[in-house]
Amino acid sequence: MKFIYKIFSALILANLVLVSCHNELDQFPIDPDSFTEEDVFSTADEAKGALTKLYASLALTGQQGPAGDADIDGVDEGFSQYSRMLYNLNELTTDHAVVGWGDPGLPNLHGMSWSASNDFTEAMYYRLAQEVSFCNSFIANAEALSNDSEVLSFIAEARFLRAFAYYNLIDMYANVPLTTIVSTELPEQSNRAEIFSFIENELLEIQDLLKESGSNEYGRVDKVAAWALLSRLYLNAEVWTGENRLDDCIVYSTNVINSTYQINTNDANGNGSAYDELFLADNDTNGAQNEFIFALNFDGLQSKTYGGTTFLVHASIGGTMAASNFGVNGGWAGLRTTKALVSKFDNAITATDGDGHPTDWADSRAMFYTDGQNYEIETIANTFEDGYAVTKFKNIDSEGNQGSDAGGDFVDTDLPIIRLAEIYLNYAEATAKGANGGDLNLAVSYINALRERAYGNTSGNISAGSLTPAFVLDERSRELYWEGQRRTDLIRYGQFTTADYLWPFKGNSRDGISVEDFKNLFPLPNNIIVTNPNLTQNKGY
Incomplete structure (x- = not known):
């Protein structure tokens, strides 16, 4: 049964007492939005009701659907939804997409000409900051019920979602405040290495507190999600910290691959391909759900x-x-x-x-x-x-x-945020780049599993000699386009801002041109720089 995000008024008022977020977000980069009653959870069922808000904050946009009582002010509510902004920032800025609309700030994304006052880079920061705030509040309140084993797993899920928010923040903005408690103090700025260590340690600590592989409700994470996010984290470690962690990427990718999750090969509509089943209206039941490690419902x-x-x-x-x-x-x-x-x-x-x-x-x-x-x-x-x-x-x-x-x-x-096919590709990329522990023949078998699904036969299969880093990057494009990962991939390969790879209208040029390297990061919102003297803007902005 699909885990539906119930954030309508009755549930929110029953379980969450939230304060308005926009003014505080103007003042504090990581908003101290909080549950304002000390004993807001008296039972595990109430805690579970509040947990839905943490998931819902990534899928929806406010206290009622589809609009009318937004979590974040100052931007069109529809634009403010997490995965829509993920698309705008990580796909629209790349070779994968263009958009014909002229909303202020939107054409600048594909043209790579955004500024520190861009509505979309600001709104994504606020959405992620709010998710951190919600998670901090939930954890603080749920700890009063920590003698209940079910609530302990809820807390672990909240910690995963907070780590996921910081994964996005480290990727897009780099040096951001690291806050784990509800506070009204102006936070200090942490560097990328500190944020990386926090995410890593959180995921390592919660892996055994989360439910076993495949045992949670659909739409909620289990321990495999922690391993999968570690796989992503280690794949990007050299960009973010200067340290190659591909060996660790192999370890945690292997953990995921050996779990209960499976590549969907169920061609439910009989069209000769199981790939499209991943993106249909019944992808929570048609077999695709067995591939989804973390999805927005x-x-x-x-x-x-x-x-x-x-x-x-x-x-x-x-x-x-x-x-x-x-x-x-x-x-x-x-x-x-x-x-x-x-x-x-x-x-x-x-x-x-x-x-x-x-x-x-x-x-x-x-x-x-x-x-x-x-x-x-x-x-x-x-x-x-x-x-x-x-x-x-x-x-x-x-x-x-x-x-x-x-x-x-x-x-x-439903929208897959992490699915098993990505982890196959992570393993293959780390192996192709020489990671210890990577098995070349195994990596090729993972690639060919994806290609056999795509072709419906073995005609697209590759040999070990074809498995180069460049091939894997192109295969990631073929498999994962429009799923919110392209910008991160291009940065990891040194191709996002440079002239090494050009695409139409990169840099606002018909044939594409290079842009300044500082565009590998998005700016911190101008207004939080003004209101918090502890923060330094990213270089170039």
Whole structure:
């Protein structure tokens, strides 16, 4: 049964007494939002009710759905949802996506010309700061029930979610305040190495406090999530701390791979590929859920938002696309991709148009709509037809039925944040880069498992000689595009800001140009720099 985020008024008022967050976020980078009653939890059931808010803060945007009582002021509520901002900051800034909308600050993301006052880099910081605040408050209150073993597992989940928030903060902003208690004091700034150590130690400490692999409710994390986040952390350690931790990446990737989670090979809709099942409206039941280690749950009736997969589905539809084929009532004509992503599938082309541009592929992960769409992008703004459209996310189930919202406004499709396929790729990358403990033949078998699912046969399989770091980077692009990891991957390979890899309109140039290296980080919001003298802005801003 899907773990639905119930943040409607009755539950919130019963379990959480929250203070307004926006003014405090203006004053404190890590907002001391708190539960204001000392004994807010009297039972484990009440604590579980409050735990839903910690998950909901990443999936939804306020105290009612889909809008009207926002957690974060000062930005359109739909824009403020975590995974929508993750897409904007980690996909739209790369070769994977462009958007035609002209909302202030949005065109600057793909053009890599953002400033310290960008609405979207600010809103993501506030969302993550709020998640840390909620987690700190929950932990402080739940500890009063720590003699209950179930509550101890709740606390471990809250610590995971706090570590996950800091994983995002260290990736995007680097040197941020580290706070683990509710306080109104202006926090000091911690450096990246300190934040890294905190995340690592938290995950190591909670791994045995979290529930066993696969034993928690769908939508809640277990110990495998801690191992998976450690795998990610160690993969990026050299960028963030200067220390190569690929050996540790192998260890924790292996732990994950040997757990109960499985790559989805269930072709429930009988179209010859199990890959698309991962992104359909019934991906909580069609077999895809067995691959999801950490996912954000969405439901078109019970958890409405203009972010999440509602955003990914609607915003990807335009031109001659039929919205009914995607289980929604219309398209927002915004998101497309660049030829740089499309070209990652060049070895799988099975058909082209009159100009020689690809229109069909043997690799089922090449989920592009080409009819009436231009391969080349001449202009981004208000021209949906420039650039291929992406059909990866749909609000239909494996049998072709529309999601639960009969009106077609809101989407049921859950969004995987960490899935097993990523860990296969982490293992392969660490092995290809020479990590001790990595088995080359095993790494190739993991890559081929993903490619066999994508091709429906062994025709796309590779040999050990093909498993290079560059190949793995391209394979990550093919497997994980639009899932919020591309910017981080490109930075790890030294390709995000440099001229080593260019894509259309990188640096606001049609053919792409390099940009300043300081763009590897986003700025801290200007207003928190002004209000907290303990903070120093990231270089270049």
